[in-house]
Amino acid sequence: MKILVGSGFAEKIENIDIVSKRENLGNNINCLKKIRSFSFFKNLKKNNIKFPQTTLSVRNKGDWLVKNFSSYGGVKVNYVKQKDKKLNNDEYFQKFIPGKLVSLQFYNNDHKISIISICDQVIYDQNKPFVIKGLITKRVSKNFFKKVSDLTIKLSKIFDLNGINNIDMILTQKNIFLLEVNARPGLSTNIISKKIKNPFHKKTKVVNQTDNLFHSTTILYATKNIFIDKKKIKFIKKLSLSKNFSELPVIDEKIMKNQPFCLIHLKSKEREKLLKLIQNKSNWVLSQLDDYKN
Secondary structure: OOEEEOOHHHHHOOOOOOOOEEOOOOOOHHHHHHOOOHHHHHHHHHHHOOOOOOOOOOOOOOOEEEOOOOOOOOOOOEEEEOEEEEOOOOEEEEEOOOOEEEEEEEEEEEOOEEEEEEEEEEEEEEEEEEEEEEEOOOOHHHHHHHHHHHHHHHHHHHHOOOEEEEEEEEEEOOOEEEEEEEEOOOOOOOHHHHHHHOOOOOOOOOHHHOOOOEEEEEEEEOOEEEEEEEHHHHHHHHOOOOOOEEEEEEEEEEEEEOEEEEEEEEEEEHHHHHHHHHHHHHHHHHHHHOOOOO
């Protein structure tokens, strides 16, 4: 059986049962381990790739973050809140840099790299400043595209990346800082799959440049505990008929507060209108769920 290791599993790749004897179409275990350890940052420094100051030494609270090597989607990332914070074996400190968060997804097939999406990250809320709420396609200049193209080529050679990969960056006025490499499909796959029939063809253009629309994928988080009973499943079945929704819950499933309920996929010619559309659609789903009470 052929598999492609995705989000949540790539971060736990030390569990060999995930791959077992199946054919892995993505990155191998050694690659995944390499980008989920402190040697990752040593390799970046060795190859002159900019990234926020990172250390395993004790840091006091301030503009420092404590991050977990198994984090994804901004989960397990927090400000250092206590004096002389000590790390667990799977954690590290990283200097906080203010800027714009951007995700890029690319495909590497036999050293031929295609960038297939560049997106702005939308953050959940102020109380969870690092948890990703969604992605919106980003319009970029030729100069920026050249810089990130060179970066993906460089990273692919250093870490022997294969298949679908994502990189998270933070943009300041003068620099592009690499935050992490996620060697597996990411959230923007939902945007890509709806826009491009064969995103892994060597002639594929970045999804942002194929039309004049902004595309988005948003994680709708539950605002309270939700149990999917026979009444709520009727509403969910209606949502499943629309291309605007995916990853919907099933009967008898319980979604805890602040956990993902589903994904919402929308598009608009204007970015600000898209943001309002996302908010309105999210509020509508949550209000409809309340109407389907026991």
